[in-house]
Amino acid sequence: MSEGEVKTESVGTVVVAGVANLAIAVAKLVAGVVSGSAAMLSEAAHSLADTTTEVLLYLALRRGARPADVRHPFGYGKESYVWAFLAALFTFVAGAGFAITHGVTTILVHEHSGDYLISYVVLAVSFVIESVSLTRAVRQVRSESRRWRTTPRRFLRLTADTTVKAVFLEDSAALVGLLIAGVGVGLSEWTGDELWDGLASILIGLLLLVVATVLARSNLSLLVGRAVPERLHREIERELASLPTVDRIDTLLTMQLGPADILVAAKVDFRDEATGGDIEADADEAERRLTARYPEIGYVFLDPTRSLPGVAGRRARRTQDEQGPVTDARVTRGGPDPATDAGDAPGRPDRPA
Structure with a gap:
């Protein structure tokens, strides 16, 4: 699946979820007012x-x-995280705040006016519609996780496409909320006590708080400037270290510029005998290899540099603020790094987060 197809699928997933939620919101509001x-x-x-x-x-x-x-030479990818962060805040304030407040009021007042039947009908219809929306989101998550040769759970945890993550979590929470509402309404009708209805409302609000918090933290991390996952970092490092003129990678930095844009910057120690033309050719080759294997990589910057003494056989630093001897393990040309390979399955890395 190409990058353009992924973006189109994400838009379709969001539109389907939006139309479904709007129809359900109207039906629930009518049922809530009547019952x-x-x-x-x-x-x-x-x-x-x-x-x-x-x-x-x-x-x-x-x-x-x-x-x-x-x-904006690096594009507008990070703006997507601003809007996604605002969406999480709206869920936190509007959805969770109303549900918890109204639940507490119901417990204190203990009033119920109307028929329960309409609530059951709307809950059942809403469950079917939400299931359709969630099915589309699950299909996209599975498709993307196969593309990156990882599990759907790991994809959701690390993906930088917070839109599909938001739709999946919100639709999942919606189905759980419908079950909670059904149980609350049923217990209130059975016992004649509106305490259960109020408790169900509070639980729905707490559920929304959890979803909003998870999404807000994920988007905030990406707004600040999050690196790619560990496995993808190592793959990029190996691609660079395999170039003929590269002796070792001293520093490798990555950043998610957007859901489908990654920046790669590295301080590279080239072989002493390499000419300027050789270095230029390998720099172009590095960009070609990385962008061919990972289309999400949009920018590759290599900075020729001298390695610090006594760092042979060590792995690239993650940051540029380290002073003196490097304590992190480093990778050089010509050999694997058992320390970083242990515990990670081989294959292409997860989609960057």
Whole structure:
């Protein structure tokens, strides 16, 4: 699957989730008003928050995909994380805040006016619609995880495409919330006590808090400037170290510039006998190899440098603020690094996060 196809699939996933959540929000709101159920009104707030989230995620995909220009030479990829972060905050404030507050009010007031039947009907229909939306998100997650030869769980944890991650988590939380609402409404009808309806509303709010926190932390980390995962870092390092004129990699830095844009910068110790032409040729070859194998890599910068004394056989530093002897293990040309290979399965790395 090409990068363009992945972006198109992400947009489709967000649009399907948004339309589904809007329809469900209206149905839940009507059911909540007619039945007086706190859990149903909380679920309506949940779906409304999810709908707004999908709108913000759509903006994230569109605005983050704009090409680079003079004022933004590395593109607008990080803007997608701004909108995704705002979406997480909206879920946190609007969805969770309303659900918890309304649940507490219901427990204190203990009032219920209306029929329970409409709540059950709307919950059942909503469950079916949310399942359709989640199925599409799961299909994309599995497709992407196969492309990067990793597990869906690991892909979701490390992916830099926070839009598909948000849709998956929100739809999963929506299905769990529907089950909680159903149990709360059922217990309230069975016992005649609205305490259960209020507790269900509070639990739905807490569920939204968890999802919002996970998504906010993920987007904030990417906004600050997160490196690629360990396995991908090692693969990039090996590709650079395998070049004919490269003696060793002293420093290797990576950063996610957007969901599908990675920056690679390295301080490279070239062989003493290498000519300027050799170095230029290998620098071009490095960029060709990396971009061919990993289309998400958009920028490769190599800085010829002299290695510090006594660092033979050691692995590249991760940062440029280390002074004196390097204590991290380093990789040089011509040999594997058992310390970093242990515990990681071979094959292509996970999608960068």
